[in-house]
Amino acid sequence: MKRTSRDIRTANRYEVLRQIIAESPTSRQELAAATGLSLATVATLVGELLDLGLITEVGFEDSAGGRPRGLVAANASGGALIGVDIAETYVHVELFDLALNVLARSDEDMRAGESRPEQVVRHVAAGIGSVAARAGIEAARVLGVGVSVPGQVDRDTGVAEYAPNLGWHDVPLLGLLAEHIAHPLYLDNPLRACTVAELWFGAARGRGDAVVVNLGTGVGAGLALGGGLHRGVSNSAGEWGHTTLVLDGRLCHCGNHGCVETYVGAPGIMQNLRELSPRSPLLHPDDQTATIDALARAAAGDDPVALGVVRETARHLGAGISDLINLLNPEVVVLSSWVAARLGEPLLGEVRRAVARHALRRPLAATEIVLSPIPTDPVCLGAATFALEGALRSAGQRAAKRTTTARGRTAPPS
């Protein structure tokens, strides 16, 4: 509900670390200027982050006439974070240092029918073992593992509640993973992972309100409002893929008709291709990835069928994005995830034109539409960021406990 002073402290701690990771080395004075926090607050938070080993002192810089200023930087070697991206067609695992550089990655493809929970858990455990071995990281240095799984998740209980594209209902994923993995585990979905990645490292960093449109097999719209992820009252905000775009339109696996996802998710784009050119050689009937790749290559080469499919996809996507712009009045809309990354500039151009036709003048003028600038898998990066946030939160709780215990009182319930 309302933000408590503990929430504000946590948000400020994220903000300072985010800024240090983005601009290392940096001084407390620069951090205060960049975050709008007071120098005293910044000094306290920097002290906490130094104590946690997440950042490190790296020397001094001269300040004009004054005392030399201490510089801090992300402590790349202070620990490792792992991000896991479970998708309908693959499992990606990446291992990061604390500056969020990728040290090792593992990609495993999954074929249709290979996505039973125990199969996926084996892929994830193998991937984690593989990246840790390749990066030469001891288990004790892994601060946490963030796991992203499509659909609706309960991050408190670690249950994947509903993942229609995987055929999962109420799978206790973190429980299953914990049998193989000893690190702290954090569950969320690709939509929120992409959004947090943009908020910390991408196009939403330092911006006001942002919408991260996630185009994969499924489709969602992550909301970064007021500098933080908008989760909603039961952590399911962003389920934009099932917005009705065409009343009585294409049947969706959710049971409704005309959902955005049925026109702009990977299977929807395949359907757009089928309707435009049923025998197109671009179509790989059983392989989304191959079809989107073929479309991307052909569109880059000005193939008229591929451009037609991109235009038809963008017509629907642009109408839906216009509605988001009108409703939320964001500063930036980011096109993210693998379908957006592959279709790239041709898709972006057509979406911008479609939005310009649809959206209201005032919010349109305030909004920029961009492709995600994150060069690696944004879902792995975002999942690793959830692990980093988790490590910061539990460190904060331990610190609060020490303080109150030292004063001879028990910690108040939060």
Add this chain to the structure above:
Amino acid sequence: MKRTSRDIRTANRYEVLRQIIAESPTSRQELAAATGLSLATVATLVGELLDLGLITEVGFEDSAGGRPRGLVAANASGGALIGVDIAETYVHVELFDLALNVLARSDEDMRAGESRPEQVVRHVAAGIGSVAARAGIEAARVLGVGVSVPGQVDRDTGVAEYAPNLGWHDVPLLGLLAEHIAHPLYLDNPLRACTVAELWFGAARGRGDAVVVNLGTGVGAGLALGGGLHRGVSNSAGEWGHTTLVLDGRLCHCGNHGCVETYVGAPGIMQNLRELSPRSPLLHPDDQTATIDALARAAAGDDPVALGVVRETARHLGAGISDLINLLNPEVVVLSSWVAARLGEPLLGEVRRAVARHALRRPLAATEIVLSPIPTDPVCLGAATFALEGALRSAGQRAAKRTTTARGRTAPPS
């Protein structure tokens, strides 16, 4: 962008005053418990509100064994606030005491073709004169006038930028009003006025995220997220009426087809009636208000045509509200404004059924859909609340200025 410590102080000041107005008399201890703020913070804020004359000490209550606790209450006689609701068919003006009780109101109808800016300004000035005279309030005691006008407004410059249903473009409304009215003036639109009214006094008070669906001639969705009004980056968030609900559907005055507003705004409901029963005696072709009133009375009497129109309206409204629930995962959806107030329970029931068919299970389970509990015009109440917020903000700025001046420094830019 990010909330500064001044924003947080202002939000806390609103929160404490809101709680005092809702539950007078009350103690600092009760306020701390209700708001989650520390007793020290509450004591400081209560002191400020006492200094401003917005609240008053009203005695003591025994606390079990401890010192008697001081009680405070809204200082009803500490000043007056005026709320103005300019709609397509009327101008309502209400005068409130500081407990936000209505002391006097003025209703003036406007006919089609009577809505030129100078005509509206005359209605508003006459209404303000009338309520002040009837309430016997001296001009000096009016802390401010909040003015709501439909469409897109620039609240900083006081310009009504685009009000299609009034035929207005870039009308410098506050400038025109200031020629007649000496009180501080605050401009915003009915959508945000209704939302702030629900946030301070209605169904969104003390709740997490809320969506206030505003059903009048135009249609919008005000967003109360994290305990505050979500304005977006250029104060235009909530333009939900132009969300595409039916691709290639009814032509909207915005130039697009199939906008939500064309099915569930008052003219859209008239069209639903025309399509269901072209010669219905319920239809008053040139009078939205009379038609909605006739429909409401007939629906309450189980008239099958009226119930059919309500059902058809709710089918569209329910699909649109489901999309909002999926996207934002709010705790409560409030149906507000005059069309919702008149169609009442029959509309609410049909909307709940339509949403249950459409929305995703998880966000649906977390959401309640209710009619606005505000018994008076929520737009007037919200507009007066903007004036109250404005008075609190400028009092805060004056206080900050005094403090820094006393220290011999100039106030920092905020």
